[in-house]
Amino acid sequence: MVAVTPVLDAPRELAPAGRRRVRVWRGLALGLAAVYFLLPLATSFWFTVHNERQGFSLAPYPRILAAEGFGTSMLLSLGLAAATIVVALGLTLPAMLAVRLGAPRLRPVLEVVCTLPLVVPPITFVSGIGTVLRSGPDLLATTPFWGTLMAIQDERFPLVLVLAYVVLALPFVYRSLDAGLRAIDVRTLVEAARGLGASWPYVLLRVLVPNLRSAITGAAFLTLALVLGEYTVAALLGYRTFPVWIVTVAGSEGQLSVAVSLLSLLIIWLLSLALSGAGAGRRRSS
């Protein structure tokens, strides 16, 4: 998550001994967490740079950039992530606002619908998509929906994947936006702005979006991480996204594939920093 949980201060009235005990426990928990997260990363890194014959060498890293398919698959995944973020936010935010302002009683329905993808196992989801794609032409061939879908198909940019990822991202986007919407009084802000003469697009873009910036950033980041890490759907549908590429490479070159995984982690981390930077900034206006 992008949001940083505030560290709770130790209760002030504790005696010094008690405070020390709290500090010890806190250190222990932190240490355990660090070991849990960092140890695998460290050993992975060690694996990429150490080898029986040559000893220490950073050689696999430059090789990544030269490796066949790295650039295209990375770009594909980033493009998919961007499209997914736009579509998921573009669907979810207006829907959630409409429900809040116009039909509060539909809120649980929207919540259930948006959370549903979380309880469907990925493999079920993929085989579902497979079935639809296989039997779709027979059943849907004459509908405008299918026609449109076919018309906008593109070998280099698989829209099917975007649609699938939007569904997978819905629960995260929903949760993130829901938290943001709970923190502000949507109705009053909207009415205040409308009363002062703002049109609906103005209200959305200049009043609500700025006040939901961190929620939107959070949603975007979760979606990005999801798309850059999703293997099952892409592989089964036969597209070579970044994770699929990593797995292909892993078959032939062990060290290289682990190095790529580490690198992709770094990239995601940097992107998320950039995103939250964009979310935190922009305090100034007019």
Next chain:
Amino acid sequence: MTAGVEFRGLRRMFGRTVALDGLDLTVRPGELMALLGPSGCGKTTALRCVAGFEHPDEGAVVVDGEDVTRRPANRRDTGMVFQSYSLFPNLNVRDNVAFGLRVRKVPAARRHARAAELLELVGLPTHGERYPHELSGGQQQRVALARALAPEPRVLLLDEPLSALDAKVRLTLREEIRRLQLDLGITTVFVTHDQEEALSVADRVAVMREGRLEQCAPPAEVYDRPATPFVAEFVGTMNHLPGRLSSGEVTVLGMTLPVEGPLPATPEVDVLARPEAVLLTPDPDGEGLVVTSSFRGSSARLRVRLGDLEVLSDVPGHDTVRLAPGTRVGVGLVRRPVLVAGRAGES
């Protein structure tokens, strides 16, 4: 800039709840009208119909002679101050105040000048760079007022703007709202459930009940000559004294008084009397007994036991000595036409 507002037979249902039940009311240009009534009587709904946030099922809202019932909220030219804090959290105070001008594409220099002018007017000239979360509740409502006034709306709508504030701020701010309203001469509808607030700031008070208008009159008239028992009950304090109707007159506390207002069907009635209309005379054989006395400077409110009845009476402050608690008193009423209601508070 200043315009009259008319509510013409407004009806609004929420499911089976009738929020407005044919509300008719005319607010004159430049007037401060208080909409007063118990919680849930439809005050907010009526106000939101003027702002365009709510749409009546029947009836019309007319501003300055124009029917605006179907006009969207952003083209109604009304300024609204909400009950809850409503400043845009991402904008500083100056940009909040200038919001309506920014929407109207007023150039930056002019809207900043206007924002500064309004912040001066509401007594916050140095707070322009602050953010809403850095302000107290009272300051936030002042900024909200400045923001509503900045685009020079035709009508100012206030929905219980003071109810979230503590008592002291509430008093000063309501005085200031009134001063500002008089200075600008802006037509204002002020919604409140606090009768004292309504009586102290308004030119006229419209008392509402269950979505309808009960009475609309200047404060003194609403207080002294309430049109219905409901108004009498809601505005100020009322004693209920058992009385008996006969041929248009009522017998109460051994006196016979003329009756005004509607007559209940049964002869057994409650006579409604203000504490200042209850007269006490020290009398060792009197039926009343002064129980408590709370001194308020120029006057004092006495609680008098009369059989199994408790009666409140306001007396001049200097009378508290001869009417100290424990004194036996005779109880009477000022000789004036009285309002009566069906027995036991059903009205």
